[in-house]
Amino acid sequence: MVILLCKRLAQAFLILLGVAAITFVLLYALPADPARMIAGRSATAQTVASIRHELGLDQPLLVQFWTYLTGLLQGDLGRSYAQKTEVWTLIAARLPATLTLMAAGIFVEVVLGITFGTIAAVRRGSFVDRLVMTASFVGVSAPQFVAALLLLYVFAVTLGWFPMSGYGSFAHIVLPALTLGILGAGWYARMVRSAMIEVLNQDYVRTKGLSSRRIIFRHALPNAILPIIAMIGIDIGQFMGGVVVVEAVYGWPGIGQLAWQAIQQVDIPIIMGVTLTSALAIVAGNLLADLIAPVIDPRIRTS
Amino acid sequence: MTVLRSLFRQPSALFGLAVVLVVVVLALAAPLVAPFNPDEQMFDGLTLEGAPMPPGGQFLLGTDTLGRDLLSRMLYGARTSLIIGLVANGIAVAIGLFIGIVAGYLRGFMGNVLMRFTDLMMAFPALLLAIVLAALMKPSLWIVAMVIALVNWVQVARIVYTETRGLVERDFIMAERSLGAGHGRILLLHILPHLIPTAIVWGTLGIATTVLLEATLSFLGIGVQPPQPSWGNIIFESQSYFQAAPWLVFFPGMVILLTALAFNLVGDALRDILDPTQRGRG
Numbered sequence: 038m039v040i041l042l043c044k045r046l047a048q049a050f051l052i053l054l055g056v057a058a059i060t061f062v063l064l065y066a067l068p069a070d071p072a073r074m075i076a077g078r079s080a081t082a083q084t085v086a087s088i089r090h091e092l093g094l095d096q097p098l099l100v101q102f103w104t105y106l107t108g109l110l111q112g113d114l115g116r117s118y119a120q121k122t123e124v125w126t127l128i129a130a131r132l133p134a135t136l137t138l139m140a141a142g143i144f145v146e147v148v149l150g151i152t153f154g155t156i157a158a159v160r161r162g163s164f165v166d167r168l169v170m171t172a173s174f175v176g177v178s179a180p181q182f183v184a185a186l187l188l189l190y191v192f193a194v195t196l197g198w199f200p201m202s203g204y205g206s207f208a209h210i211v212l213p214a215l216t217l218g219i220l221g222a223g224w225y226a227r228m229v230r231s232a233m234i235e236v237l238n239q240d241y242v243r244t245k246g247l248s249s250r251r252i253i254f255r256h257a258l259p260n261a262i263l264p265i266i267a268m269i270g271i272d273i274g275q276f277m278g279g280v281v282v283v284e285a286v287y288g289w290p291g292i293g294q295l296a297w298q299a300i301q302q303v304d305i306p307i308i309m310g311v312t313l314t315s316a317l318a319i320v321a322g323n324l325l326a327d328l329i330a331p332v333i334d335p336r337i338r339t340s
Numbered sequence: 341m342t343v344l345r346s347l348f349r350q351p352s353a354l355f356g357l358a359v360v361l362v363v364v365v366l367a368l369a370a371p372l373v374a375p376f377n378p379d380e381q382m383f384d385g386l387t388l389e390g391a392p393m394p395p396g397g398q399f400l401l402g403t404d405t406l407g408r409d410l411l412s413r414m415l416y417g418a419r420t421s422l423i424i425g426l427v428a429n430g431i432a433v434a435i436g437l438f439i440g441i442v443a444g445y446l447r448g449f450m451g452n453v454l455m456r457f458t459d460l461m462m463a464f465p466a467l468l469l470a471i472v473l474a475a476l477m478k479p480s481l482w483i484v485a486m487v488i489a490l491v492n493w494v495q496v497a498r499i500v501y502t503e504t505r506g507l508v509e510r511d512f513i514m515a516e517r518s519l520g521a522g523h524g525r526i527l528l529l530h531i532l533p534h535l536i537p538t539a540i541v542w543g544t545l546g547i548a549t550t551v552l553l554e555a556t557l558s559f560l561g562i563g564v565q566p567p568q569p570s571w572g573n574i575i576f577e578s579q580s581y582f583q584a585a586p587w588l589v590f591f592p593g594m595v596i597l598l599t600a601l602a603f604n605l606v607g608d609a610l611r612d613i614l615d616p617t618q619r620g621r622g
Contacts, residue, residue, distance in 0.1 A: 278468050316464060
């Protein structure tokens with residue numbers, strides 16, 4: 038177990054290094070020039086050159102990457118070009134908002150997914166089952182921004198129940214969390230359904246003559262816990278990668294918004310920082326799923 | 341043929357197939373069926389106050405903020421979405437097939453390097469990467485297609501890799517090899533044909549992902565650039581106006597949803613038919 042953990046951690050570390058290297062090279066190779074962006078349109082070539090020198094952008098790629106990497110290994114993500122602040126400070130200030138939204142979204146997903154997945158499994162083959170399965174497909178095929186705009190139109194513009202955008206109170210989080218939750222719940226519902234059906238079809242369940250409530254809650258539902266945890270692990274990564282869109286529509290002041298502003302200003306250190314944070318979340322999510330599974334299910338531990 | 345017959349037996353797949361057909365035909369026939377020029381800013385396309393016209397009357401789905409006919413723009417937008425869907429996804433499947441086959445067949449050092457690279461790409465925040473790439477390059481239809489292809493090949497590569505590894509172990513490949521067949525012959529005649537169902541399934545499912553990704557990038561203003569219409573940029577252009585003119589979000593949004601849903605339904609049904617071992621998996 039300890040050896041496995043060390044191995045996985047080392048692997049995760051290497052993957053993050055790789056992500057850093059690829060992102061760095063990509064950003065270096067792209068035609069956007071941060072020095073010109075900072076200098077402004079009317080700046081002379083000399084000003085641009087001096088800014089470039091100041092930022093160290095006139096050095097060879099390898100030297101630049103080495104500087105970044107040595108900083109990174111000491112936990113230093115560099116300084117923002119435009120805001121002149123430590124990137125880590127900026128990200129740390131935005132992270133709570135993003136994590137809150139993520140937790141709320143996943144909560145909605147899991148609650149909806151378990152509820153509808155269970156209903157579908159118990160009544161498999163029925164009209165309700167087909168309805169749930171179809172709805173789950175619609176959910177996973179829907180573009181996030183469209184769902185977000187529609188929810189805004191119905192519940193904020195027309196009914197006025199929730200604020201259009203912003204951050205701070207419980208009312209603010211309802212619509213963004215619902216957007217994430219309703220669309221993502223489809224995956225959970227499908228998985229809960231198939232995990233439960235697997236148990237419901239077992240001979241021991243069919244012959245014991247237990248009450249259906251006992252079967253569902255003591256036998257069938259626990260079988261769905263592992264897949265749900267694995268799903269949450271994947272979801273964390275998915276969410277962090279896609280957070281820009283929801284945060285843009287709802288004006289949610291998280292790291293997605295930070296990244297979006299940075300992209301428009303070609304603020305490369307922030308873009309790097311957010312990309313690495315997202316990659317870290319993806320790796321950590323997968324790790325979480327892999328490590329929690331054997332704790333819950335002893336059968337996996339031995340293999 | 342049996343594949344088609346099985347498809348027709350499932351109502352949801354049939355529905356998906358019908359929607360796909362309608363979208364393809366309308367996109368191809370856009371110049372014939374579109375009631376107006378999609379780029380023309382019509383004088384009577386705006387109300388006296390300069391607001392977009394609601395659906396109904398002369399403009400079936402209403403007009404946008406510049407007085408252009410929404411239905412015509414959406415019909416031409418279908419072309420954009422489908423072109424990107426086919427090109428981007430075609431490239432993605434091709435890259436995925438190539439890397440997956442090579443890694444699965446060679447194994448050894450090269451195979452390992454390729455698969456570790458694929459693992460690495462799995463840890464990349466795909467949408468964020470696409471947004472960064474699209475935003476920092478001068479966006480155009482082809483750049484968007486390339487960005488999407490660059491992000492989407494990874495899953496195909498992993499699946500193809502697993503299947504190729506399984507195939508390489510099979511007796512008929514061993515027999516072929518002992519008869520003196522070269523790598524090229526084995527790969528082209530014996531391994532690739534077995535992967536075609538996988539390529540078809542992921543090709544279809546991938547179009548759904550691609551259509552969604554293109555719409556998202558265009559919605560953020562970094563995808564297909566106006567005046568060239570795309571379903572995503574129609575919403576982008578009218579976003580600030582959506583409280584007053586919700587149809588400008590609703591209609592293109594529904595079309596994006598329907599198209600992605602249709603390709604997902606067909607792809608899912610194809611997976612069930614072509615690969616029974618995957619049945620019921622997410």
